[in-house]
Amino acid sequence: MAVGCVIELAARVASRELKNGFAVVRPPGHHAEESTAMGFCFFNSIAITAKYLRDKLNIGKILIVDLDVHHGNGTQQAFYADPSILYVSLHRYDEGNFFPGSGAPNEVGSGPGEGYNINIAWTGGLDPPMGDVEYLTAFRTVIMPAANEFDPEIVLVSAGFDAVEGHDPPLGGYKVTAKCFGHLTKQLLKLADGRVVLALEGGHDLTAICDASEACINALLGNEASTGSQWSHTLCQWIVLWLSLRSKRGRRQKQYQLWPLFQWMLSSVFLRKAAELLASPWKKSQPCEVPSPP
Incomplete structure (x- = not known):
């Protein structure tokens, strides 16, 4: 029934009968592999x-886009060699010591699908736990640029909410706010003419699930939510990403070699434009802008 609900909703959104939607279904599905049920998942919706x-x-x-704090091993497996589907996951990884143990940054796809699997794998345990800043940074500097370049016709979201504050360490332990998930959903609505479908995945704290679901539904409905200052951290986040890309480890990452946007960020043009912004006078009320590819 869960699979059928998600298919029905997505088909209606794809055909423009509906603008977007949220399938509140159980059980979750992103851990289910082709012939293996695991992690409370039986069929990968x-x-x-x-x-x-x-x-x-x-x-x-x-x-x-998989927002669950656990890596969606089943979804990754299904499309690992498929260039028509870009799979992006943000998850707690801890060098493979957090369930399910997959989702390393160097798992980037294979064959024709190389580069179409992006894992933002948080490592370092809970000292400190990941929160809004890390998730917003990942969206601004990696996910949205890659998604815009991919230019999807529809966006499917594995809406797991076990990264929301309120979950004990064994179940996630992160401190992402419910409002942040609403903001991430709002960002995704900029893609595919707004054709975005969310399907409920993981989450064990009822308050966290309810609050995050409400925030995401408000975003789908177009209701405004407070997102705080957009200028304070953005440029610095892009500079941090640039330094990461320039590092020896960063240059080894396949996705950075395969996506033209990241290639451009490695050039001196990006750094020069960023330096110009840093040197120029700016006001708090100034709109947030970051260097753009020519």
């Missing part, structure tokens, strides 16, 4: 839906 949209409705490019 998002993966099955993506294949349905691709094979039955001829949707050419699909973006899957």
Whole structure:
């Protein structure tokens, strides 16, 4: 029933009968592999839906964003060699010591799908726990640039909320606010003419699930939410990403070699433009701008 609900909703959004939607379903699905049930997941609703949209409705490019604190090993496995589906996951990894142990940064896809699997794998335990700043930074500097370049026809979201504050360390332990998930959803609505479908995945704290679901639904409905100052950290975050890309480890990451945006950021043009912004006078009320590719 969960799979059928997600397919039905996504098909209606893909056909423009609906603008967007949120499938509140149980059980979750992103851990389920082709022939293996695990992590409370029996059938992978998002993966099955993506294949349905691709094979039955001829949707050419699909973006899957997995927000669950656990890596979606089943979804990654399903599309690891598929260039028509870009899979992006933000998750607690801890060098493979956090369930399910997969989702390393160097797992980038294979064959024709190389570069179409992006893992933002947090390592370092809970000292300190990841929160809004880290998630917003990942969206601004990696996920949204790559997604815009990919230019999907529809966005599917594995909306797991176990990264929301309120979960004990064994279940996640992160401190992302519910409002942050609403803001991330709002960012995704800028893609695919707003054709975004969320499917509920993990989450063990009822208050956290309810609050995050409400924030995401408000974003889907177009209700405004307070997102705080957008100028204070953005440029510094881009500079940090630039330094990461320039590092020896960063240059080894396949996705940084395969996406033209990151190639451009490695050039001196980006650093020069960033330096110009840092040197110029600015006001708090000034809109947030970052260097853009020529």
